[in-house]
Amino acid sequence: MTRVLVVEDEAQIARALQINLRVHGYEAVTAPSGEAALAAAAETPADIVVLDLGLPGMDGVEVIRRLREWSSVPIIVLSARHGAEDKVEALDAGADDYVTKPFGLEELMARLRAAARRGTTRPEAPRVQTRDFAVDLAARRASRDGKDVRLTPTEWSILAVLVRQPGTLVTQRELLMQVWGPAYAKESQYLRVYMAQLRRKLERDPSNPRHLKTEAGIGYRFDP
Structure with missing residues (x-):
């Protein structure tokens, strides 16, 4: 089962994503902050990370940079930031895809399937x-x-x-x-x-x- 780590500080959105991902056959875990996301990714590596940028404490772009220091896991940004500069910064930091809020569930599922196809099969040990x-x-x-x-x-x-x-x-x-x-x-x-x-x-x-x-x-x- 594909394991998805959802990094989202808004509890309602995180819970809704977790439920919908499980309905679609994914194993879904959540983290409310960048620090928690890095700890979770190191403890039990995810197959895909779905990441909000506007997190408390460590910003989402810094989370991407920190993950990229040791992991090639596919990262899909899911953010309310619509600006071209925000997208460029996240992609340059190492994100694989960028989806703006509000988003359609079917579009997100399609992007997850694409990310899973691109994902590495090599286990990564931090x-x-x-x-x-x-x-x-x-x-x-x-x-x-x-x-x-x-x-x-x-x-x-x-x-x-x-x-x-x-x-x-x-x-x-x-x-x-x-x-x-x-x-x-x-x-x-x-x-x-x-x-x-x-x-x-x-x-x-x-x-x-x-x-x-x-x-x-x-x-x-x-x-x-």
């Missing part, structure tokens, strides 16, 4: 455990021996890119582009400095890393 340390992509936390490891924003960005692609060689250029941007595509010395810092904080033997590996002159690889 938490990664190695023999030496753990990474929680959803919570943006790293820990070692059960204690949180304090990482700088740049260190975290590098680690997240590598952990999302276990066993895959990520080139220096790819890392630099994703973390610093196109202007830094050739600044490989930055990576050497930050990778050394990450190893000191996370590896048992930083001089002989078990998980954060270097492919000399090419790039880096995360081995779980």
